[in-house]
Amino acid sequence: MDKGNEDSVRQMRELMKDSLRTQVNFFLSDQNQGLPAPPLQKPVREGQELIPLPGEKAWEEFRGVDVVDAIADRRSTRSFARASLTCEELSFMLWATQGVKQVLGPGAALRNVPSAGCRHAFETYILVNKVDNLESGIYRYLALEHALVQEQCRDDIPTLLTSATLGQEFISSAPVVLVWAAVPYRSEWRYLETAHRVMLMDVGHICQNLYLACEAAQCCTCAVVYSGRIPCPSTRSSSMRLGSRSTMLRSFLPRLSQPSAR
Numbered sequence: 001m002d003k004g005n006e007d008s009v010r011q012m013r014e015l016m017k018d019s020l021r022t023q024v025n026f027f028l029s030d031q032n033q034g035l036p037a038p039p040l041q042k043p044v045r046e047g048q049e050l051i052p053l054p055g056e057k058a059w060e061e062f063r064g065v066d067v068v069d070a071i072a073d074r075r076s077t078r079s080f081a082r083a084s085l086t087c088e089e090l091s092f093m094l095w096a097t098q099g100v101k102q103v104l105g106p107g108a109a110l111r112n113v114p115s116a117g118c119r120h121a122f123e124t125y126i127l128v129n130k131v132d133n134l135e136s137g138i139y140r141y142l143a144l145e146h147a148l149v150q151e152q153c154r155d156d157i158p159t160l161l162t163s164a165t166l167g168q169e170f171i172s173s174a175p176v177v178l179v180w181a182a183v184p185y186r187s188e189w190r191y192l193e194t195a196h197r198v199m200l201m202d203v204g205h206i207c208q209n210l211y212l213a214c215e216a217a218q219c220c221t222c223a224v225v226y227s228g229r230i231p232c233p234s235t236r237s238s239s240m241r242l243g244s245r246s247t248m249l250r251s252f253l254p255r256l257s258q259p260s261a262r
Contacts, residue, residue: 004184014196021254029192030188037108038185040100040107041123045149053087053091053146053147058088062213069215074212076221076222077220085176086131087132087133094141095112095255097112097178097213098111099112100110104118107186116190119190119202121186121187124140124178124181126148127177128175129161136153137152137154138154141168158253161174165224171224
């Protein structure tokens, strides 16, 4: 490793340390300055229709899996059956990873995953390739309503996935991909420049819940780290930004499918 790489590695290792909190004056945060908390989810655009998702009664078949077995059996899988995912399975995965238990007040809610300071900085986008009763395209999960909105109708999701993940062609066979896109200000509002480290830990909590939910539903998944923009050549611009206006966008791309073998 040359000196330039050593310096870069050393800088990135600093991000893993918690010492930054001792250097930040949290009294200067927007929260302590009396500014309102950012909203719990991005608003629905005019003309977008909500697509309701199946509720808890539809998930009865996923109950009863022993948590010890689910943890022991958890693994990443890169080979999938050609079958479509059902809306019930997708609904369960979304609820498990970002479902809302209780709204505590403006900008704060308890969810099925932990988040530092209850900030929950992530929006969930769904790239649908093969899901029963859903058109191929890009959707966003509305956790408060447990519903979807369609962002784009597209018939080239496999090509889009391969391009977005720098040529990882196995991802194109997934019936659906979840993209967790950060809205950094939700966490920065309270934690200032210390927010970004905890957001990276938060997305790990989300991802692990997906793995365990897949075990309960007898599905498979594989987490892939991707940070950037998703190329959408048919749109007006050269790419689709899934995060906020901030320059930071960090997403995991899990893939869901019914397994070809267990």
